[in-house]
Amino acid sequence: MTDYIYLDYAATTPVDPRVLDAMLPYFSEDFGNPSSVHQLGRRAEKAIEQARRDVAEVLNCSPREIIFTSCGSESDNLALRGAALAERERRGARHLIVSPIEHSAVTATLRQLRNHFGFALTEVDVDAAGRVTPDGIARSLRPDTALVSVMYANNEIGTLEPLAEIAALCRERGVLFHTDAVQAASQLEIDVQKLGVDYLALGAHKFYGPKGVGALYARAGSPLLPTQTGGSHEHGLRAGTQNTPYIIGLAEALKITVNERETHNANFIHHRERLIEGILHSIPDSALTGHRTERLPNHASFVFRHVNGNDLLMHLDLAGIAASSGSACKTGDPKPSEVLLALGLTADWALGSLRLTVGRQTTDAHVDRLLEVLPGTVEKLRKFDESEGETIWTTEMYRASLKTPSQADLWKRVGETKRQVREAIGTALSLEFRSEQAYQAYTGLCGEAQMAREDEVLTQELVEMLNAQADKVIQLRRQSK
């Protein structure tokens, strides 16, 4: 994969080799259970406690306030569910406030609290750049508000939120404040005293640490009911034997990120600005999403009118470029993103989203290549989109129709096949190539679909072929569930 260009660092990052080195001894030599009383156990425990101190130093808090978890999603879940249920028990508070642009780890948790645990949930408005205003929060606060949740930096549009102001307001009104800092931690200062938050969620794989480990900051004295019960691990707040090597990896990755932040951010901004200028300049009917300046240094996100975002990703992938249409969890979903709709975008724009996020391995040559490939790809897809309906009926289609029982029947099949192919490509993408078979079916399908698009014809034969291929992908999808 040496020629492949990766512009999807918001989805995940590769593990830094220094992080891997720090982790390795804890898989084999120092494999003890950190809860064991013998020497091996004590060594693991000592390493975890050092990691906790390291993370606490970065966050400017006490090590007692750090809880290691299995990922960013779990950190969000523990904070939100744990705080809301504890606040309900403590003072009967049953109201929650959230921004409409949160990651699903937050929205799904809060919606579950609303739908199954009797909480009321208010979504505050954001402006066209995705910024929540402290005024909007102030207007939504009620005497029974238990918790407010607003993310530090948005994963889809890169916008930074005015956390310190919102936190100050919440503190003044005696309401708990949670922030999802999963995207922010790779580039922004995360001093919980300056931010004034009560809970803050992190996930290591966004800052060149391993996948499958996260951390939650929970301010001393703020209520938190454990959601995973069992042993007394993690100050009794998260049961389960700790994953020593991954916790070591998270702490090491965070230290490196903080030490090198300035240098990396300067590079990220250089690439980001080239992407933004280059794309907006060369592609008509394109727009930047999110705030122009108050955004993550590595984040450039766009919408292109009358383009299908999933098709765009597929074409970029075929050209050797990895990008995303939003958050990794949404890829393959043909509905417009809730985040983009919350900004006030209409579906004809919101469906054509593209997120480009640069990282430590990004070079000028990578950005050059993207700027070379993207304008033509967008143009090609627009042409294909316009050709839907009457104009796709070409001479070859006419010839093919002569062999079919009725022209109407063929029309129906073509429409159906095109829909199926789009869906199949979406599902294939969301498989994340978990199996070799799925990957093969996916590339086959992409090839055929691209051919059909380039020729702007769908012959009867091609229709059959695409149908078979689409069925195969759908079957694989079912098997993998």
Ligand SMILES: Cc1ncc(COP(=O)(O)O)c(C=O)c1O
């Ligand atoms: C803003 C945000 N929150 C939470 C998560 C979930 O993190 P994890 O993948 O570690 O569960 C992500 C991942 O994309 C994210 O971008």
